[in-house]
Amino acid sequence: MSEQVKQVAIEEFQQAKVLARDAVRSAAYLYPLKGIVYFFTHRSLWKPLAEKLVPTLSLGLGVTLFMFTVTYVPQAAVLTLVNGPLAIVTTILLVLSEASTIFNVLSKNFLIDDALIDTFDGTLVSRGCTQLVSTERQIKSSSDPIGRLGKIAKKPFAKFTPQAIIRYFLYLPLNMIPIVGTVLFVILQGRRFGPNAHARYFQLKQMKKQEKEEYIDRRKAAYTSFGVPAVLLELVPIAGIFFSFTNTVGAALWAADLEKGQSSTESESTTAPNLRNQAELAKKAE
Structure with a gap:
């Protein structure tokens, strides 16, 4: 039995090491930061946020204050039993996570879903991926990326499902494990967020x-490495609304780079046969 346990532990460690290596190589964790820089240096992308700023900030402030007023003390009392002095920090992170989840459910379902779509599409248009965006919405003539966005065919953002809420609360007990538990909680949230x-x-x-599931499975390490810093940014009280938009920009920048990489690969795959054909024709001519 002990040998089997040891073997399983080794296999899990090796798998975790491979995933960590793939995550680092993907550099996907940089895109939330790139999204911040790109958003603040491209004023044309500010319009969707500006239109929703006041009601969304009010919602975020209200949810955060309510959660700290009602839930901080009882949760801190419970976590103190297992975390000791660290309970102050772990409880803050826990309440912020809870407030963030509630805020995301409300805002992305009722306030900013259209604005996030426009931000994502506008970023793709600004990066030259107009043809990709045109598959699902009209593209107008304008020098402003957001201004070029016409009528959208259908909304992609799924409503927050009961399964997602249940999964979130199943993860909550992890915060009772000092430090490691909170880290695991954020990683699991990031794996879903990516x-x-x-x-x-x-x-x-x-x-x-099925195609989407296979695509995600091949890049699960990259998506987790994107999701972890993105989740941490959106945990920031009130400012999380800004990071919702910058994370969307970062995701769009990543998508644009994936598209360019794919186009480059396709170009190389078609160029190579053409070169071979030219070489064969040249031999025949000789």
Whole structure:
């Protein structure tokens, strides 16, 4: 039995090491930061946020204050039993996570879903991926990326499902494990967040369910590495609304780079046969 346990532990460690290596190589964790820089240096992308700023900030402030007023003390009392002095920090992170989840459910379902779609599509247009965006919405003539966005065919962002809420609360007990538990909680949240950030990209690519699942599975390490810093940014009280938009920009920048990489690969795959054909024709001519 002990040998079997040891073997399983070794296999899990090796798998974790491979995933960590793939995550680092993907550099996907940089895109939330790139999204911040790109958003603040491209004023044309500010319009969707500006239109929703006041009601969304009010919602975020209200949810955060309510959660700290009602839930901080009882949760801190429970976590103190297992975390000791660290309970102050772990409880803050826990309440912020809870407030962020509630805020995301409300805002993305009722306030900013259209604005996030426009931000994602506008970023793709600004990066020269107009043809990709045109598969799901009209593109108008304008020098402003947001101004070029016409009528949208259908919305890609799925409503927050009961399964997602249940899964979230199943993860909550992890915060009772000092430090390690909180880290695992954020990682698990990030693993879910990553693929969700590309929901619009999958729709623009017109991927079917199985194709999308296979695509995500091949890049699960990259999506987790994108999701972890993105989740941490959106945990920031009130400012999380800004980071919802910058994360969307970062996801769109990543999608644009994936598209360019794919186009480059396709170009190389078609160029090579052409070169071979030219070489054969030259031999025949000789």
